[in-house]
Amino acid sequence: SQQGEEDPQALSIQEGENATMNCSYKTSINNLQWYRQNSGRGLVHLILIRSNEREKHSGRLRVTLDTSKKSSSLLITASRAADTASYFCATDVGGNTGKLIFGQGTTLQVKP
Amino acid sequence: EADIYQTPRYLVIGTGKKITLECSQTMGHDKMYWYQQDPGMELHLIHYSYGVNSTEKGDLSSESTVSRIRTEHFPLTLESARPSHTSQYLCASSESGPRKDTQYFGPGTRLTVL
Numbered sequence: 001s002q003q004g005e006e007d008p009q010a011l012s013i014q015e016g017e018n019a020t021m022n023c024s025y026k027t028s029i030n031n032l033q034w035y036r037q038n039s040g041r042g043l044v045h046l047i048l049i050r051s052n053e054r055e056k057h058s059g060r061l062r063v064t065l066d067t068s069k070k071s072s073s074l075l076i077t078a079s080r081a082a083d084t085a086s087y088f089c090a091t092d093v094g095g096n097t098g099k100l101i102f103g104q105g106t107t108l109q110v111k112p
Numbered sequence: 113e114a115d116i117y118q119t120p121r122y123l124v125i126g127t128g129k130k131i132t133l134e135c136s137q138t139m140g141h142d143k144m145y146w147y148q149q150d151p152g153m154e155l156h157l158i159h160y161s162y163g164v165n166s167t168e169k170g171d172l173s174s175e176s177t178v179s180r181i182r183t184e185h186f187p188l189t190l191e192s193a194r195p196s197h198t199s200q201y202l203c204a205s206s207e208s209g210p211r212k213d214t215q216y217f218g219p220g221t222r223l224t225v226l
Binding site: 030031033035040041042043044045048086088090092097098099100101102103104105107 | 116118143145147152153154155156157160170171200202204206208213214215216217218219220222
């Protein structure tokens with residue numbers, strides 16, 4: 001089964017509200033990354049959190065990591081219509097392979 | 113924007129045709145990857161490369177093959193396309209070395225096999 005599972009699968013909010021997405025994984029990780037994908041396009045890297053970090057911020061993004069629960073969350077504050085996209089977590093299980101295992105993604109719709 | 117390019121962006125072909133999906137990056141990255149993604153689903157790694165003349169199969173079995181003759185170029189080939197190969201194919205690259213973990217993605221090729 002997949003390493004990463006995300007919930008919710010879909011989220012619809014109004015502009016200005018906060019959006020929270022969760023990711024759970026099964027094995028030990030080197031780091032966890034969040035990516036964004038606009039419809040039918042490639043992925044864009046948003047933020048990376050290492051296994052020894054608990055929280056990280058980048059602009060309106062806040063990521064937390066709980067290695068004891070093997071889970072992470074991505075919070076987007078003050079959402080905008082342009083944030084509408086699919087968001088994927090990806091885990092790097094280490095070994096310097098660079099290989100990532102992606103979750104199923106959360107589709108976020110921000111209504112203007 | 114990442115300097116990684118994929119062509120074609122869209123391809124519709126008949127069963128049995130041989131196709132090559134192109135991927136090029138100008139960032140000098142050693143590591144390159146091919147993912148397969150069905151609509152609304154997660155990405156599955158099908159091939160990766162650590163450098164020139166290095167290729168490995170990914171976690172998802174694929175009938176495609178890849179080559180890495182030049183650092184910047186990582187083409188994917190299907191010898192005989194079938195409808196089951198219909199999907200989106202995403203190419204990515206990353207640097208080597210400690211703490212160089214971010215992958216940069218191309219725009220993808222959406223393949224439809226009739």
